[in-house]
Amino acid sequence: MTTAGMIDTSATARRPGRLVGPSDWIMLVLAVASVVLLGWETFGTVSHETAVRIVQIDATICGIFAAEFLWRWRGAGWRRDFLWRNWYEILGMIPVSHPAVRSFRLIRLVRIAVLLCWAGRWTGPSARSSPIG
Numbered sequence: 001m002t003t004a005g006m007i008d009t010s011a012t013a014r015r016p017g018r019l020v021g022p023s024d025w026i027m028l029v030l031a032v033a034s035v036v037l038l039g040w041e042t043f044g045t046v047s048h049e050t051a052v053r054i055v056q057i058d059a060t061i062c063g064i065f066a067a068e069f070l071w072r073w074r075g076a077g078w079r080r081d082f083l084w085r086n087w088y089e090i091l092g093m094i095p096v097s098h099p100a101v102r103s104f105r106l107i108r109l110v111r112i113a114v115l116l117c118w119a120g121r122w123t124g125p126s127a128r129s130s131p132i133g
């Protein structure tokens with residue numbers, strides 16, 4: 001808790017009672033952008049150059065996911081239980097636009113669903129009310 005009685009959102013590890021922070025929203029936007037790009041590549045007509053660019057963007061997004069995951073794990077003290085609670089995020093770091101791992105695309109949708117659940121759970125009316133009164 002901060003001195004004003006509000007929940008501290010600067011912590012890097014997710015834990016019950018923590019509000020959704022800016023980094024959570026950024027990760028959600030990146031996950032949605034990745035799924036949109038992959039859907040465009042899969043169901044749309046894209047040139048070879050565009051497909052290569054999509055693979056590069058997807059790899060960059062996966063790198064950002066990995067860095068954010070490692071940052072939160074470090075904040076949790078490198079504990080194994082962090083890995084057990086967040087194992088699905090490791091699968092979400094696989095660059096699924098690469099032809100060798102296209103079957104893992106569904107994992108991105110799982111990551112988005114989990115992020116939306118976190119957003120809904122911790123931004124609901126009870127999370128926004130002041131603990132003081």
